[in-house]
Amino acid sequence: MAMTNDTPTISRAGASKDTAVLNLDNSTGYRAFRAGGFGFRRDGYFAHISFPTGNHVMSIDAFLRALMRDVAWGFFYGTVNFDHVVGTVNHYGSVTLFAGAFNDAYTEAGRNHEELFDSAALMDIFKKMLADWTNDGFDPFAAPTETGLAWGSKNGANPNAIGRQRVTAKRMVGLPGDTPVRTDANGFPINRHFADVPQDLPTVEPEPGFENEVSAFNLFAYLSRSDVTWNPSVCSVVGESLFCPTSEEYILPIDHGNDRAEWFLQFSDEIDWDVKDRVTGRPRARVRMKAGDIACMPADIRHTGYSTKRSMLLVWENGSPKIVNLIASGKAPVVPVIF
Amino acid sequence: MTATTKFGSLNAYEKGRVTIINDNPRNYVFSNVFEVADTSAPYERVAVGKNFEYVIEAFRAEGESPWYSAAHDEFVVAMDGEIEVHLVKLDNPDSVVAPDSQGAHRLPGDPKGRKMGKITLRRGHMALLPVGSAYRLRAAKPAAAIMQTILGPETVEKWATICQTKA
Known part of the structure; x- marks a missing residue:
C-alpha cells in the first residue's frame, strides 16, 4: 500500500x-x-x-x-x-x-x-x-x-x-472536498513546541466563480498542529509526486531501508540522520539538515533520524506505479541525479 | 521551557552538511533552498530535488515574474517573504501549452482569459496553481519559494554548482 x-x-x-x-x-x-x-x-x-x-x-x-x-x-x-x-x-x-x-x-x-x-x-x-x-x-x-x-x-x-486514519490529500489540503485544514475546532491544537509558529492565513481573493480553484492554506500552521510524530501525510499531489510533510521529535522509530530515492526538505529546526548501508547496516554517512536544507536518501541505504526540538520536515515521495516494476526488475536507479 | 522554532530566510540561514563515512557526498544531492534562491537570478527556477520526471524548484521572487502555465497542477510554497500570485483562467489552455507537455512554460505575453483572482502568500503558505490557468508572481521585496512541479523548459539544472561535492 x-x-x-x-x-x-x-x-x-x-x-x-x-x-x-x-x-x-x-x-x-x-x-x-x-x-x-x-x-x-x-x-x-x-x-x-x-x-x-x-x-x-x-x-x-x-x-x-x-x-x-x-x-x-x-x-x-x-x-x-x-x-x-x-x-x-x-x-x-x-x-x-x-x-x-x-x-x-x-x-x-x-x-x-x-x-x-x-x-x-x-x-x-x-x-x-x-x-x-x-x-x-x-x-x-x-x-x-x-x-x-x-x-x-x-x-x-x-x-x-x-486507529488514526493517515491523511492523504487527493489534490491539496483545504480544497473543497479534500482533506481539511487543522484547527482547534476539529481537534488539532498547536503543539507545545510550535507555539510561536504564525497561524496567519494567506490572503485569498478569488473572482466570482473561481472560489473553488483559487486556494491556499498555511502549511506551516497545519504542521504545527500535527498530533503525531514521524508520520508523513500527503498534502499536495502533482501526478505521482507526493508532498508528505510531517513533524518530527525524538527518534524515527524505524531504520528505513529505501527501495527508491526519497527526498527530505527541512522546513524548520534541525534533524540529524544516521545513514547506513541498506544490506549490511554499516555506517555510510551522517547528514545534518537545517532549515532550508534539501537532501536525497539514495535507494541503497537505510536511515534513521533524530530531532530534539520538534521540527517540520517535508518528505517527498514518488508513488509512481512504474517504480514498483523497476524495483522488481532491479532497474530502479540508486541515485536520482548524476552530476 | 519555551521552544523557539527556527525557520530559514534569505538573509539568515544556516546550512547543515553531509559528513561522509564511506560514501560519495554527491549521492545525497545536498543543497539549501535559501542559498540557491539567494545566488540565482530572480525567478530562475532551479531544480533542488529530482525524482524521475518530477522536480522541486527553488527560486527567488523579486519584482514581477513572466507569465507561466503548465498542463498539470503545480504548487508553490513561500519559504520567506511575501509573494503575490495572480491567476488567469485560460480561454484555450491547449493552445498555450500542449496538453501532454510537462513542467512550467513561459508565455510570450499576457495570457488570454478571465482573471481568476489573487493570492498573497507569506512564509509557510502553499497555493494551488491549477491546470488550465496561467500565473504570474510578484514580490515587492526579495522572497524565497519552492515549486512542486515536473521538469520542464523553465527548469534549470545546475547540480554541481548548488550541491555539496566534497566530503
Missing part, C-alpha cells in the same frame, strides 16, 4: 497466510502471536521475537513505535527495520518478515531467517498484536514526553491512538 492506495500489487508464489493469535499469558495479560515460524510475545518491558535460527528482544516501547509505523504505512516503501535485526520488506502485495537478513554478522553466521507472507495476512496479525499490546494511555505515534508509558502488565487499550 505504502503512501498511496493505488500502488500496484505484485503477486509472489508461496506467500504464506499462516498466522495465528495464540493463548493469553495469565501472568502478564497479553496474548502471543505467530506468523509462520516467527513467534511474538511481550512482557512488562520487552517484545520477544523467536524464529527457527534464533531469538531476539526489543524494548517494548521501541517495538510498538516501529510496529505502529509499519501498520500505518502499509509496510511503506522498501525495508522497515524495527532495529538491527527484525523488520519487513514490502513487495507490494507480499511482504518478507525477516530476522538478521540485513545484518552482515547474522548472515555470515547463518543466523538470518526470512519468510514471505501475503501482505493482508501479515497486516492482520500485526494489527491484532498492536491492539493487544498497546495499553491505555500509550500512544505509539506521540513523542515520548507527550504520552503515557508502554510498560507493565496488560492495562486496557488505546484504539483511538492506533
Whole structure:
C-alpha cells in the first residue's frame, strides 16, 4: 500500500497466510502471536521475537513505535527495520518478515531467517498484536514526553491512538472536498513546541466563480498542529509526486531501508540522520539538515533520524506505479541525479 | 521551557552538511533552498530535488515574474517573504501549452482569459496553481519559494554548482 492506495500489487508464489493469535499469558495479560515460524510475545518491558535460527528482544516501547509505523504505512516503501535485526520488506502485495537478513554478522553466521507472507495476512496479525499490546494511555505515534508509558502488565487499550486514519490529500489540503485544514475546532491544537509558529492565513481573493480553484492554506500552521510524530501525510499531489510533510521529535522509530530515492526538505529546526548501508547496516554517512536544507536518501541505504526540538520536515515521495516494476526488475536507479 | 522554532530566510540561514563515512557526498544531492534562491537570478527556477520526471524548484521572487502555465497542477510554497500570485483562467489552455507537455512554460505575453483572482502568500503558505490557468508572481521585496512541479523548459539544472561535492 505504502503512501498511496493505488500502488500496484505484485503477486509472489508461496506467500504464506499462516498466522495465528495464540493463548493469553495469565501472568502478564497479553496474548502471543505467530506468523509462520516467527513467534511474538511481550512482557512488562520487552517484545520477544523467536524464529527457527534464533531469538531476539526489543524494548517494548521501541517495538510498538516501529510496529505502529509499519501498520500505518502499509509496510511503506522498501525495508522497515524495527532495529538491527527484525523488520519487513514490502513487495507490494507480499511482504518478507525477516530476522538478521540485513545484518552482515547474522548472515555470515547463518543466523538470518526470512519468510514471505501475503501482505493482508501479515497486516492482520500485526494489527491484532498492536491492539493487544498497546495499553491505555500509550500512544505509539506521540513523542515520548507527550504520552503515557508502554510498560507493565496488560492495562486496557488505546484504539483511538492506533486507529488514526493517515491523511492523504487527493489534490491539496483545504480544497473543497479534500482533506481539511487543522484547527482547534476539529481537534488539532498547536503543539507545545510550535507555539510561536504564525497561524496567519494567506490572503485569498478569488473572482466570482473561481472560489473553488483559487486556494491556499498555511502549511506551516497545519504542521504545527500535527498530533503525531514521524508520520508523513500527503498534502499536495502533482501526478505521482507526493508532498508528505510531517513533524518530527525524538527518534524515527524505524531504520528505513529505501527501495527508491526519497527526498527530505527541512522546513524548520534541525534533524540529524544516521545513514547506513541498506544490506549490511554499516555506517555510510551522517547528514545534518537545517532549515532550508534539501537532501536525497539514495535507494541503497537505510536511515534513521533524530530531532530534539520538534521540527517540520517535508518528505517527498514518488508513488509512481512504474517504480514498483523497476524495483522488481532491479532497474530502479540508486541515485536520482548524476552530476 | 519555551521552544523557539527556527525557520530559514534569505538573509539568515544556516546550512547543515553531509559528513561522509564511506560514501560519495554527491549521492545525497545536498543543497539549501535559501542559498540557491539567494545566488540565482530572480525567478530562475532551479531544480533542488529530482525524482524521475518530477522536480522541486527553488527560486527567488523579486519584482514581477513572466507569465507561466503548465498542463498539470503545480504548487508553490513561500519559504520567506511575501509573494503575490495572480491567476488567469485560460480561454484555450491547449493552445498555450500542449496538453501532454510537462513542467512550467513561459508565455510570450499576457495570457488570454478571465482573471481568476489573487493570492498573497507569506512564509509557510502553499497555493494551488491549477491546470488550465496561467500565473504570474510578484514580490515587492526579495522572497524565497519552492515549486512542486515536473521538469520542464523553465527548469534549470545546475547540480554541481548548488550541491555539496566534497566530503
